[in-house]
Structures are given as structure tokens and as C-alpha cells.
Amino acid sequence: MIAGALPFISRPASQGGFDLTPATEGLVTASLLVGAAGGAIAAGRVADWWGRRRTMLGIAVVFVAGALGCALSPNLTVIIVARVILGLAVGGASTIVPMFIGELAPASRRGQLVSRNELMIITGELVAYICNAVLGAWGDQMHAWRWMLGLAAVPAAALWIGAHFIPESPRWLVSQRRHAEAHEVLRRFRHEDPAPEVHTIEHLVTKTAAAQKNSRQHLHTPWVRRITLIGIGYGAMFQLCGVNAVLYFAPTLLMQTGLGTNAALVGTIGNGVIALASTIVGLRIVAHRDRRAMLRIGGIGIICSHVALGLAFMLPASLSRSYLILALMMVFLAFNETFTSIVFWLMMSEIFPLRVRGVGMGVAIMFQWLSNASVTQMFPVMISHLGGTTFLIFAVLNIGVLAFQLKFLPETRNRSLEQLEKQLANGQSGKEPIETGAGSASEAEVRPDSGTGTGSQGYSESRT
Structure with a gap:
């Protein structure tokens, strides 16, 4: 919603805005992301202690408070604080909601259901762009941005209501030794006797706890430390592609090319449509193509798109240039959403060894949020000075x-986590071909491609 709200918040006070500069535009936008970094880290610990369902109820309350705080902000300081609070909910929801889906879904459908969560995130972006365009065209121009940001309270309230009708995660119940309740939850969602699944969950919970005991000490092992640092570096670098800068500031960029506010908001809807369509395509491709090959295609496409955008901004101002820049934004988003973003969130769940997965993923995702905030803070300033x-x-x-x-980055497709860990422990890069066969019995349990097990769950835990 902030993409459509920024042009109105940036207006002078006489027109209902806060007279933002490029620096304060970045600050207002990035403040949510700083909160999200803390929310993503804290939510997992709270959910382990309090349960997934009650944590979602708490997140929904924080979400409503943050959204209403933004909408009712009397000055710049208050809206920044309110967006940090909103960010806590965004980061928490991005961790807990898909985690819950992964833990409740049957193994045969886990990958499908987690992927639908990804689709709903992108669909939400598209709905936000459409709402912004409608409010920008027909709403009160003095208060349009307040309605835009306040609307975020509606899905948050729906989450709070819906969370009252869902069960607790069976995995969490087993971890709390509440086996009878876990059995009852699974019985409602399974055709077969859930007793064996409860036993399997108990085994996995015990195995994971044992593997991750003293996880910080495992970082002294050279290969573990190396792959953990690679994952953290990958998380920090991911946002340098600039995707969120384009998503957050698309209307502002289009207005700088000469489009009016309403035309820019309507044009941004095209970005949402392309992002949604590209995600659908990417989810189909990722099951059949190597991760590194997808990163190569996406990376080259992103680089070429940035070069083309930079050159397009140097053309003489005209309506044709505005539409060309909008079209190039769509091309950029198509490459990013189809190839790069899909792979990032999958590999975050795949590259960390089990013994440090909790620590490694947590730190890597935190750096991803902080990198996102840094790029978002700097982008409007750079555009203002460098064009x-x-x-x-x-x-x-x-x-x-x-x-x-x-x-x-190692290749992770068609490798179980155990196979990849063995290669890395033996000093290999993880890019070497492996033999697949009967020895990979655990692969169905851990690979996201199979739609089962901890791999897709890890993917769901990371995506925001």
C-alpha cells in the first residue's frame, strides 16, 4: 500500500501530506522493514513458546494497531513509529503463517499449499495496487493516503477472526507432549489413521532438537561456518537486485517521467499483474530446472533490465518514454519473480545444515530484511540526485x-539435505553431479520438489 500512499504523503501539509524529502520518503518506507527484521526473528521463538495459533492472533492485533496508527498519524514521527510496529506484524506473519501451513498440511500436498501462500502474497500486492488506484482516482485527495494505509487493517482483522476457527499445529502440540490433541487435529484432516504420523512427528522433533543442540558450537567446524556465511551473504545480497525498490516506488518513478498521479497508480497495476503471472510460471519451472541455472537466467535478465531502464531515463521526456519505462519495469519484475525470488526462498531452506539451520536461517533472513531496508532508504535519494x-x-x-x-552457492535440486551436507563435509563445493537411486530414501522427506517434508516447510518459514 505504501507505493500508492507515498505520492500523497509527500505533498505539502496544505494538501494533507507531510512534505517529504527523498530522504524521509525512504525513511517512511524502510521503517516497516526494520520492524519486519525484528518480527521475523522474534515470532519463531514466540511461536515455539506460545503456539502457532495464539501467535497468529497476537500478530493480527499488532497488525491492526500498526495499520490504524499509520492511517491516523498526525506527523512524520508517529507514522514512522507506527510503520515499525506494523513491520513487527509483517515479519511475524511472514514466518508464522506459512510455517503453520507446512506443519498442518498432508505430506502429499504440502508443496502445493505452501506455493499457494506464495501466490497469495503476490495477489495481495496486486489487490493493494488496485485499491490504491481506486482511492487515488475517486477518494478524498487530502486523506487518500490515510485510507490506503488504513485498509491494511481489514485483512488483519480477517486473520484475527479466521485464527479462531483453526486448530493448533500438530507439530507444536507434539513438541509440548500433547500427543492426544495432536492426534485429534490430524484426525480431522487425514483419511488414514493419524497415529503413525504422530509417531513420525515425534521422531523428527526429537531428531531436530538433538541436531540443533549447541548449534553455535557447530559454527566452529570450517565447512559448517563456510556454508553458513555463504547463506548469510546470499540473504544480504538478494535485495541488491532492487525488486522492492521498484515495487515500493513505482508510482513515484512514473510520476517523475511525467505521468500524473492517477495515471501512475493505474500503470502500477500492470506491475502487480506481471509479478503474479511470473510467480505462477516460476513455480512451474522451479520443479524442473536446476537452481543455479535459474539464477543465471534471472541474473542476466535483471542486469539487462537495469541497463535498459538507466538508458530509458536518459531519453527526452515524453509520454512514450513513460510507457517505455513502465514496460521495462515489467520486464525486470518478470525475470526477478520467475527466476530469482523463487530460488532465493527455496535455497534459504536448503543450504543450511540441520545442526545450524535455525541460527543460520534466522540470521540470513534478518540480513535480507535489513538489506531491503538499506536499499529502500537509499533508493529515493539516489533517484533524486542521480536519476x-x-x-x-x-x-x-x-x-x-x-x-x-x-x-x-551449491546446487540443491535433486539432493537430499543429507546428500548435500555429506558433499560439503567432504570438501566438495556441492555443485558436483551425484548418483540418485535407492540410497536417497530421505529425499522425499526433505526436498521441496517433492512437495513434502522439511524442505518445503523451511521454504514456507522464510518467505515474506
Whole structure:
């Protein structure tokens, strides 16, 4: 929603805004992401202590409070604080909601249901763009941004209501030794006797707890420390592609090319449509293509798109240039959502060894949020001072990001977590071909491609 609200918040006080500068535009936008970094880390611990269902109820309350706080803000300071609070809910929801889906879904459908969560996130972005365009065109121009940001309370309230009708996670119930309740929950959602599944969950919970005991000490093992640092670096570098800068500031960019506010808001809907369609395509491709190959295609496409955007901004101002820049934004989003974002959230769940997965993923996702906040803070300032050259800088940065990915990231498709861990422990890079066969019995349990087990659950825990 902030994408459509920014042009109105940036207006002078006489027109209902806070007279934002490029620096304060970035601050208002990035403040949510700083809160999200803390929310993503804290929510997992709270959910382990309090349960998934009650944590979701708490997140919904924080979400409503943050959204209403933004809508009713009397000044810049209050809206920044309110967006940090809102960010706590965003980060928490991005962790807990898909985690709950992964823990409740049957193994045969887990991948499908987790993927639908991804689709709903992108669908939510599209709905936000449409609401912004409608409010921008027909709403009260003095208070349009307040309605835009306040609308976020509606799905939050729906989450709070809906959470009263869902059961607790059977995995959490087993971890609390409430086996009878876990059995009853699974009985409602399974055709077969849930007793064996309860036993399996108990085994996995015990195994995971044992493997992750003293996880910080495992970081002293050279190969564990190396792959953990690679994952953290990957998380920090991911946002350098600039996707969220484009999503957050698309209307502002289009207005700088000469489009009016309403035309820019309507044009941004196209970005949402492309992001949704590209995600659907990417979810189909990722099951059949190697991760590194997808990163290579996506990286090259992103670099070329940034170069094209930078050159397009140098053209003489005209309506044709505005539409060209909008079209190039869509091309950029198509490459990012189809190839890069899909792979990132999958690999976050795949590359960390079990013994440090909780610590590694938590830190990597935190760095992803903080990197997102840094890019978001700097982007409007760079656009204001450098114009289209900003995209050429992004192109150069992404050459380095792609080189890092291809040099350090292992190939994870068609490898069980145990196979990958064995290769890395033996000093291999994880890129070598492996033999597949009967020895990979655990693969169905842990690979996201199979739609089962901890791999897809880890993917669902990470995506925001």
C-alpha cells in the first residue's frame, strides 16, 4: 500500500501530506522493514513458546494497531513509529503463517499449499495496487493516503477472526507432549489413521532438537561456518537486485517521467499483474530446472533490465518514454519473480545444515530484511540526485551478485539435505553431479520438489 500512499504523503501539509524529502520518503518506507527484521526473528521463538495459533492472533492485533496508527498519524514521527510496529506484524506473519501451513498440511500436498501462500502474497500486492488506484482516482485527495494505509487493517482483522476457527499445529502440540490433541487435529484432516504420523512427528522433533543442540558450537567446524556465511551473504545480497525498490516506488518513478498521479497508480497495476503471472510460471519451472541455472537466467535478465531502464531515463521526456519505462519495469519484475525470488526462498531452506539451520536461517533472513531496508532508504535519494544512473549502478552491483551466486552457492535440486551436507563435509563445493537411486530414501522427506517434508516447510518459514 505504501507505493500508492507515498505520492500523497509527500505533498505539502496544505494538501494533507507531510512534505517529504527523498530522504524521509525512504525513511517512511524502510521503517516497516526494520520492524519486519525484528518480527521475523522474534515470532519463531514466540511461536515455539506460545503456539502457532495464539501467535497468529497476537500478530493480527499488532497488525491492526500498526495499520490504524499509520492511517491516523498526525506527523512524520508517529507514522514512522507506527510503520515499525506494523513491520513487527509483517515479519511475524511472514514466518508464522506459512510455517503453520507446512506443519498442518498432508505430506502429499504440502508443496502445493505452501506455493499457494506464495501466490497469495503476490495477489495481495496486486489487490493493494488496485485499491490504491481506486482511492487515488475517486477518494478524498487530502486523506487518500490515510485510507490506503488504513485498509491494511481489514485483512488483519480477517486473520484475527479466521485464527479462531483453526486448530493448533500438530507439530507444536507434539513438541509440548500433547500427543492426544495432536492426534485429534490430524484426525480431522487425514483419511488414514493419524497415529503413525504422530509417531513420525515425534521422531523428527526429537531428531531436530538433538541436531540443533549447541548449534553455535557447530559454527566452529570450517565447512559448517563456510556454508553458513555463504547463506548469510546470499540473504544480504538478494535485495541488491532492487525488486522492492521498484515495487515500493513505482508510482513515484512514473510520476517523475511525467505521468500524473492517477495515471501512475493505474500503470502500477500492470506491475502487480506481471509479478503474479511470473510467480505462477516460476513455480512451474522451479520443479524442473536446476537452481543455479535459474539464477543465471534471472541474473542476466535483471542486469539487462537495469541497463535498459538507466538508458530509458536518459531519453527526452515524453509520454512514450513513460510507457517505455513502465514496460521495462515489467520486464525486470518478470525475470526477478520467475527466476530469482523463487530460488532465493527455496535455497534459504536448503543450504543450511540441520545442526545450524535455525541460527543460520534466522540470521540470513534478518540480513535480507535489513538489506531491503538499506536499499529502500537509499533508493529515493539516489533517484533524486542521480536519476536513471541509479539503475546503471544496480546493474553493476548485480554483476557482482550473480558472480557470488555462481561461485559459492551449491546446487540443491535433486539432493537430499543429507546428500548435500555429506558433499560439503567432504570438501566438495556441492555443485558436483551425484548418483540418485535407492540410497536417497530421505529425499522425499526433505526436498521441496517433492512437495513434502522439511524442505518445503523451511521454504514456507522464510518467505515474506
